[in-house]
Amino acid sequence: MPSTTIFAAQRERLEAERDALLAEIAALERERASREESAGIGNVVAEEMMETLVRERDLALRSNARDLLEQVNAALRRIDEGTYGICADCGEPIPLERLEALPYATLCVRCQAARERARRW
Ligand SMILES: [Zn+2]
Numbered sequence: 001m002p003s004t005t006i007f008a009a010q011r012e013r014l015e016a017e018r019d020a021l022l023a024e025i026a027a028l029e030r031e032r033a034s035r036e037e038s039a040g041i042g043n044v045v046a047e048e049m050m051e052t053l054v055r056e057r058d059l060a061l062r063s064n065a066r067d068l069l070e071q072v073n074a075a076l077r078r079i080d081e082g083t084y085g086i087c088a089d090c091g092e093p094i095p096l097e098r099l100e101a102l103p104y105a106t107l108c109v110r111c112q113a114a115r116e117r118a119r120r121w
Contacts, residue, residue: 007079010067014076021069028062068104075104087111 078084083092089111
């Protein structure tokens with residue numbers, strides 16, 4: 001059975017996740033655009049500071065959503081290529097329970113833990 005069939009449910013989840021992320025990014029873009037239109041009405045320093053804070057928050061949200069979207073797209077590519085569900089570090093299959101919890105996981109739990117330990121040092 002080709003992995004594309006085995007992972008049909010995962011693909012559906014990833015595609016739903018991708019659509020949700022795209023909608024989220026689009027909503028943030030629209031919100032920003034409408035805020036920019038209404039900007040320039042007031043000229044108080046506090047308002048400008050508020051604007052900056054809001055803009056920074058949006059930027060963080062958008063880049064989170066984009067990061068996630070990139071991971072989701074990469075997972076969909078791996079399903080197509082037949083490398084989905086295989087740990088990128090040790091080449092062992094990633095347990096299905098982990099994939100169900102985290103459909104775009106690229107590492108098994110052990111390798112993920114090892115990387116996180118390495119990052120702390
Ligand atoms: Zn591994």
